[in-house]
Amino acid sequence: MMKSKTEYLTFNTLTTRAFVNITSNVRKIVEGSGIKEGLCLVNAMHITASVFINDNERGLHQDFDKWLEKLAPHAPANDQYKHNETGEDNADAHLKRQIMGREVIVAITNGKLDFGPWEQIFYGEFDGRRNKRVLVKVIGE
Amino acid sequence: MMKSKTEYLTFNTLTTRAFVNITSNVRKIVEGSGIKEGLCLVNAMHITASVFINDNERGLHQDFDKWLEKLAPHAPANDQYKHNETGEDNADAHLKRQIMGREVIVAITNGKLDFGPWEQIFYGEFDGRRNKRVLVKVIGE
């Protein structure tokens, strides 16, 4: 019989852009689900945020931030983005999220996140300072 | 017992590049599948197209198009891309698709697409004007 478990995490970052390590949150949900073999989906439910897997290293996160600003600069907010003519100033956040991705799928093997040695799951915020949600869904048996 | 449902959507865009909102197509398939808890895969079956989730806002789509042209310009088709020496002129489309992604996985909860407030599914075409397919597969129970 297939089992499933769905939970929602809420984040409200202090800064407009932030990276939050959510590995232990996801691990708890997976281990609490009782599912031994399956898949775990983790996705941002907002379209100016990402969920991705990479290194838990502060310098790299600074590199990501600088790099994303180079590829999709926030400023000037009004001259370069049509989206911001709607009154928003977050067009760059929608672009950054495409580079970093919306979601990850992690294998569950023997009841655990089946990870390589350095894999960690991050919530990437590009338009923060308000409540935003991440969905975690485990299916398997 | 696990259930599954597989369907294929076909698109033939009038322009080389286009973004098409396919949320209602996917919703119909999910709701018709009778699956209450599971996962829905939506992927481009062609390698010069994307499926992604972002905002249903026309200005943002113009921003995406301009941004992708800056990151991976179409022209000049013959001087900058080895792939185009094969007689193709769509190397840029293969690159753009990597930024925007091939696929999304959406959670199905209580028989519905488990979406945040603004999430919409788009087909992103980068080499259109011919029939191209999108696969939708729902598994769960």
Added chain:
Amino acid sequence: MMKSKTEYLTFNTLTTRAFVNITSNVRKIVEGSGIKEGLCLVNAMHITASVFINDNERGLHQDFDKWLEKLAPHAPANDQYKHNETGEDNADAHLKRQIMGREVIVAITNGKLDFGPWEQIFYGEFDGRRNKRVLVKVIGE
């Protein structure tokens, strides 16, 4: 009843950066699993490598390599990346992997990879010359 099958592939590329066609490896695992309807997850287990689906065309792979070097250059390793102050020289590889992606999910229909005409699965290495693993997990029935 849900079935699952998990296997690991190991790659040790001769060059720092490389693209390896792993479609036949994945196909063998899927066809050996006995699963007729389901999903197949293929992901890099290392955070300086990618799994992606695109064209099996050598010129395009050269285009990818040149393009990724333009978007996230390797050199100078010491002046532009905070991550490399830890003694690493692979910050660029972490960035390139975000563009190309960590994973793909492929539908399994009638016991086969449900692919469009040109879809092939690649392992993308951005910091090679040592053993690195790819996870393949099939679930379904």
